[in-house]
Amino acid sequence: MQSKMLNERARPRLADFDWRQYIVYIGFLVLFLLFSILLGSAGFTSVSNLLNIVRQTAIIAVMAVAVTFVIAAGEIDLSVGSVAGLASVMTALAINSSVGLLGGIVAGLLTGLVVGAINGWLVTKIGIPSFLVTLGMLGIASGTAQWITKTAPVPIPSTLYNNLFGSGQIGPIPSLLLWVVIMLIGGYVVLRKTPYGRQVLATGGNAAAARFSGVNTQRIRFMVMLFSGLFAALGGMLYAGRLHTGRFSLGQGDELSVIAAVILGGTSLSGGAGTVIGTVIGALMIGLINNGLVLMGLEVSQQQIIRGLIIILAVALARRD
Numbered sequence: 001m002q003s004k005m006l007n008e009r010a011r012p013r014l015a016d017f018d019w020r021q022y023i024v025y026i027g028f029l030v031l032f033l034l035f036s037i038l039l040g041s042a043g044f045t046s047v048s049n050l051l052n053i054v055r056q057t058a059i060i061a062v063m064a065v066a067v068t069f070v071i072a073a074g075e076i077d078l079s080v081g082s083v084a085g086l087a088s089v090m091t092a093l094a095i096n097s098s099v100g101l102l103g104g105i106v107a108g109l110l111t112g113l114v115v116g117a118i119n120g121w122l123v124t125k126i127g128i129p130s131f132l133v134t135l136g137m138l139g140i141a142s143g144t145a146q147w148i149t150k151t152a153p154v155p156i157p158s159t160l161y162n163n164l165f166g167s168g169q170i171g172p173i174p175s176l177l178l179w180v181v182i183m184l185i186g187g188y189v190v191l192r193k194t195p196y197g198r199q200v201l202a203t204g205g206n207a208a209a210a211r212f213s214g215v216n217t218q219r220i221r222f223m224v225m226l227f228s229g230l231f232a233a234l235g236g237m238l239y240a241g242r243l244h245t246g247r248f249s250l251g252q253g254d255e256l257s258v259i260a261a262v263i264l265g266g267t268s269l270s271g272g273a274g275t276v277i278g279t280v281i282g283a284l285m286i287g288l289i290n291n292g293l294v295l296m297g298l299e300v301s302q303q304q305i306i307r308g309l310i311i312i313l314a315v316a317l318a319r320r321d
Contacts, residue, residue, distance in 0.1 A: 024265050024282050028281055035291075042295045054180070059238045060283045061180045062180060064282070067228055068275070069228070070228045071271065073200045074272070075225065080235070081255040082138045085142060087233035089149050092156050094106075112230040115233075124222045149246075153247045155245050165238050167242050236251055258283075264285060265282035266278040285314075286311075289307050290307065
């Protein structure tokens with residue numbers, strides 16, 4: 001009798017379980033197992049290759065955590081890749097000038113704050129849709145970076161900077177992985193455990209209802225754009241540290257990978273729902289796909305086709321009616 005009652009209690013829980021919200025985790029495990037079987041002899045499961053996947057996707061993950069808040073609030077940011085390139089250039093130029101290492105770090109972060117503030121102001125005060133604002137800023141940031149450097153790379157001679165921002169290691173652990181862990185923990189806590197995070201989700205879910213509840217939705221929308229610019233700049237600084245140089249082309253096209261990671265992770269494109277953990281797994285999943293397809297020896301065109309099909313399939317399976 002007792003076991004029967006326990007079974008009856010378990011049935012509603014099983015019925016309520018929605019596997020689609022875990023599709024990114026399921027997809028990640030399936031792809032990892034598939035590539036491990038097919039490419040084990042090619043070194044896919046070697047520690048060096050797995051760490052290489054982390055290095056290749058870490059910067060996307062860092063930027064994607066911030067964009068999770070943007071999309072959860074019902075906005076979008078297409079300028080993150082170009083802002084990353086501009087910040088890498090500004091950081092490199094500052095380090096090579098009289099202001100040195102600390103000044104270079106400040107210059108890079110300040111670049112992101114200025115761009116993010118402009119984006120946020122145009123969206124909240126002028127009323128221009130974030131899609132159009134950030135699409136325009138994509139061109140402005142990229143063009144500015146090319147103009148001030150005349151498209152030439154700017155080397156970074158500071159070993160300390162390069163070790164902290166990209167190419168260093170603590171034992172076997174790449175410094176880039178530590179940046180991802182910091183962003184993951186910080187983003188999760190802010191989104192799930194703070195009033196600000198709840199207000200971001202409320203703004204994206206129903207802005208009118210959020211305003212009636214006392215949420216300053218304009219402030220929230222401004223802040224998510226501001227922080228997106230800031231962490232896009234951090235992504236550019238990590239690129240510069242990893243490659244020991246600042247260049248306008250760093251981060252070029254990353255906006256698509258960042259948004260794909262966020263949506264794959266389970267954040268609703270229409271706003272109101274977001275998950276930082278899912279976003280980071282989504283970024284790793286994209287890196288896993290890229291790495292596996294390269295090891296298979298496929299041409300770039302074939303890689304693009306298969307990568308696109310996998311992403312579309314994953315998003316389609318995660319959709320809720």
